[in-house]
Amino acid sequence: xxxxxxxxxxxxxxxxRNAKLVLLADHLRSTLDPDRGxxxxxLTGALSFSAAKPAIIRSAAEARIDPQLFALSYDYVGDLAExxxxxxxxxxxxxxxxxxxQVVDALLTASKHEVPKLLEGWLDAMDADGxxxxxxxxxxxxxxxxxxxxxxxxxxxxGGVPVEQIEEVWHSQHPPYVDLFAxxxxxxxxxxxxxxxxxxxxxxxxxxxxxTDFARYDAxxxxxxxxxxxxxxxxxxxxxxxxxxxxxxxxxxxxxxxVLESLGFEGVIxxxxxxxxxxxxxxxxxxxxxxxxKTPDAALMGxxxxxxxxxxxxxxxxxxxxxxxxxxxxxxxxxxxARAANPRLDLSPLVAFPDWEALAGxxxxxxxGDPQLSEGLMLKRLDSPYVAGRPKGLWFKWKRDPxxxxxVLMYAQxxxxxxxxxxxxxxxGVWREDSNGDRVLVPVxxxxxxxxxxxxxxxxxxxxxxxxxxxxxxxxxxxxxxSGLVLEIAFEGLxxxxxxxxxxxxxxxxxxxxxxDKPSREADELATxxxxxxxxxxxxxxxxxxx
Numbered sequence: 373x374x375x376x377x378x379x380x381x382x383x384x385x386x387x388x389r390n391a392k393l394v395l396l397a398d399h400l401r402s403t404l405d406p407d408r409g410x411x412x413x414x415l416t417g418a419l420s421f422s423a424a425k426p427a428i429i430r431s432a433a434e435a436r437i438d439p440q441l442f443a444l445s446y447d448y449v450g451d452l453a454e455x456x457x458x459x460x461x462x463x464x465x466x467x468x469x470x471x472x473x474q475v476v477d478a479l480l481t482a483s484k485h486e487v488p489k490l491l492e493g494w495l496d497a498m499d500a501d502g503x504x505x506x507x508x509x510x511x512x513x514x515x516x517x518x519x520x521x522x523x524x525x526x527x528x529x530x531g532g533v534p535v536e537q538i539e540e541v542w543h544s545q546h547p548p549y550v551d552l553f554a555x556x557x558x559x560x561x562x563x564x565x566x567x568x569x570x571x572x573x574x575x576x577x578x579x580x581x582x583x584t585d586f587a588r589y590d591a592x593x594x595x596x597x598x599x600x601x602x603x604x605x606x607x608x609x610x611x612x613x614x615x616x617x618x619x620x621x622x623x624x625x626x627x628x629x630x631v632l633e634s635l636g637f638e639g640v641i642x643x644x645x646x647x648x649x650x651x652x653x654x655x656x657x658x659x660x661x662x663x664x665x666k667t668p669d670a671a672l673m674g675x676x677x678x679x680x681x682x683x684x685x686x687x688x689x690x691x692x693x694x695x696x697x698x699x700x701x702x703x704x705x706x707x708x709x710a711r712a713a714n715p716r717l718d719l720s721p722l723v724a725f726p727d728w729e730a731l732a733g734x735x736x737x738x739x740x741g742d743p744q745l746s747e748g749l750m751l752k753r754l755d756s757p758y759v760a761g762r763p764k765g766l767w768f769k770w771k772r773d774p775x776x777x778x779x780v781l782m783y784a785q786x787x788x789x790x791x792x793x794x795x796x797x798x799x800x801g802v803w804r805e806d807s808n809g810d811r812v813l814v815p816v817x818x819x820x821x822x823x824x825x826x827x828x829x830x831x832x833x834x835x836x837x838x839x840x841x842x843x844x845x846x847x848x849x850x851x852x853x854x855s856g857l858v859l860e861i862a863f864e865g866l867x868x869x870x871x872x873x874x875x876x877x878x879x880x881x882x883x884x885x886x887x888x889d890k891p892s893r894e895a896d897e898l899a900t901x902x903x904x905x906x907x908x909x910x911x912x913x914x915x916x917x918x919x
Contacts, residue, residue, distance in 0.1 A: 373498065375403050376411050376472045377505035383516035392518060396526030400553075407472040409548025412527070414509055416520040417622075418547055421479040423487050424510040426452055432491050436461050450786030450793075450845045453507035457500045469497045473548075475506065515788050520620050531556030536760040539573035540565040542621060569613035571606060571621040572640060572686055572694075573760030577750060577767035585768065586728045594753055595698065596723040596731055598746035599769055600681055601656050601865060601879070602646040603663070607680050609635040610687070616645075626666055630673050631680065634716040637708055641717075642684035642758075647676045648716065655867035657877055679716035682709055683750075686758060694758040701758065723749065735770060747864060748772040774862040775904065776884060777802065778895045780813055781857040784835040785846045787820065794828055795835040795847060796820055798883070800859055802874070804898035813851055814874040814898060819861060822882030831857075831886070856892030860885040866905050876901050 379399045386392050396415075400408050413419040433442055433456045442459065449455040470478075478490055491510075495503050508514050524542065528535040533556065544567040545552045554560040580586075604619040614632045616625040625632050628645070647654030647662070658676045662668055685705040686694055693701050702722075709719045725731040735749050748771035756766040779800035787796035797820040801813035823831065834849075834857055841848040850856065865879035876898075 373469055373472050373475060373494075373502050373505060375399065375407065376414075376509070377498075377502045379411065380505045380508060380514065380516055381501055383518055387517070389522065392522060393526050393529055396518070396523065397530040400526065400530045405550050405553060406548035409550060409553065410472050410476045412523060412549060413547035414512075415514060415516075415518045416523045417512070419476070419509075420512055421482075421510060423482050423484040424479055424491075425484070426511055428484070428487055428491065429453075429456060429507055429510065432456075432488055432495070433460065436492075447842075447844060451788055453504055453511065453513070454792060456495075456507055457504035460495050460500075460503055462496050467493060467497055469502060470494055472509075475509065479510065513788070520622075527552070527556065536573045537562070539571070539621065539760065543567060543570045568611035569608045569615040570610075571608075571615075571617045574604070574606065574619050574642065575684075575758050575760060575767060576619075576762040577769040578762055578764065580751065580768040580770045582770075589765070591725065591727045591731070593755070594751045594768075595702070596725055597683060597720050597750050597752070598723065599748045599750045599771065600644040600646060600653070600720065601747050602644040602653075602659055602681070605643060605645040605680065606686075607631070607635055607641045607643065607682075609638055610640070610690075624663070627662055627668060628678050629668070631678050631716060634679070634714050636714060637712050637717075638689045639685065639708065640687035641680065641682045641705070641708075642686055643680045643682040643720065645678060646681055648679035648681075648718075649677065650715070651718075653681075656865065656879055657867045657869060677716070679718065681718055681720045683720040684758065697755040697757065698752050699754045735772065746772075772864075774864055774884075775866070777816075777861050777863070777900065778858050778887060778890065779816060779861050780851045780892045780895045781834075781849050781859055782813055782815055782851050783846055783848055784831075791828075794832045796828055796832070798831070798859065800861060801851070802896045802898050802901065803893075804874070811853065811893075815872065816874045816876055816898070816901060817861065817863070817878040817881040819859075819881045819883050822862070822884055823886065827883075827886060851892060853893045856895075858887035858890040858892055858895050859883050860887055866901060868905070874898055874901075876905060 379395065382395055383392055386395060399411065403411065410419065429452060437459055442455070445459050446452065446455045449458070475494065479487070482490060494506055498506060524538045525535050527538050541552070541563045544563055544565060551560065551563050555562045605624070606617040606619075608615045608617070614625070614635050615623055616628055616632060618624055631645070645659065647658040654676065659678070661672065661676050662678055665672060682705055684698070685701050685708060686692070688704050688708060693704060706719060709717060723731070723734060725734060731749065748769065751768040751770060753766045759766065779802050781798055782801045783799035784795035785797040786792060787794055797818060799815050799818045801815045803811045804814050806812045835847055838850045838855070838857075839847040840850045860883070861878070861881050862884035863878040863881040867877055867879070868875060869877035871877070
């Protein structure tokens, strides 16, 4: 556990992506099997323990620490693992600190009645850093800034191979990845990537630079289509096995059994997972209702029927099309979708345009009946092969300009990881008139990024200086017509929501600017968002208008 604890601690306080890659690769070189494989599994979210729950950790802490003292400490620190790690009173006579593999092996087989005794023995044998790493491992909430993609890149750096080769074989490997490490160290052949229904590394787009790219590239060399506001997926049906992957390779098929059942074609489609009511698509909030359920019931699937809007074809039967140009793949995709004749599978329509200027007008003001539930446009070079990663000049994303609203800070909550000492999660609201004719604030969203580290310190100080009430880790901030901090919030979309008191929910809200200069009474009204919502409420159609 010692090496794993050191790794987590250094990752948590290392903001640089490249520095994290060096830390990970060094750990893989200096740590033996199976500990390095279990560390990799923990970092990529491939490791979970059904019998180890946060409630067990809290109960163990309250048995050793005065419950009131623990509650106050937890409120101040804001993170369960960090609180227990620092406050745990060690009993003498503990055994030696366990290896990571010993902890993993024990937790994978232990019952929920055996975990408390194991936990106490391990906590007694470790220092504060080791206890923190252990508790993060148990809960799965590592929060050290390492994504699955970053971990795969570290594996590639460690083995001196392209990251696409790692992604090709990733789904045929299982923790603690002994065969994978044997290949990367040159002790065996590369594991076969030919597992049925495997994930293929996705092709990504670059953000368009309007100042230079339009002058550099010819509009006639590109196709355009809408960038849909759903979840990028890869739908696979091979050798009698079906799978649905996110863009990072996570298998999300269990949440969408109806979509898996509809994959009647043989091949691999790249597309967007959306809620589909016939030819009309729902908002991202509708899709979230499905994403948050591991085993959706019939009522939920009936209310929010999901489907795939296809925009590329990687495999047609057993033929790999990735080396063919986009124009050829698109032609094959059109034929496959037509053959399938399935209401849960339709085609992302192409947008006809003569030049970049005309396309800019379409992006800014889509024709009546064309999609309003899109995030902008995708530009794809007609002769581009399907290349894993983010190659230059082949695919571009041209997102719509974000919406802006001035809102008032209402609540603040402590962050996690390196932000656990700061109030960094902010709930904000806008004005509306109540039944008495008074202007009151109603929450419309929550944001926890968009500001610099220096601005975070300023916001944290503001929260502490203007707190009027506390609710556990949450503080209520003074916010009325005379006093309050205005935040300019940028967001990608808006939709109806029965879960929010305001009746609206924002898509991807973030702090765009801190309006220290603006009085709270001049923040926006709920009516402003209602008007925007009405403007966005025109239905998004399937193949009408610009196919």
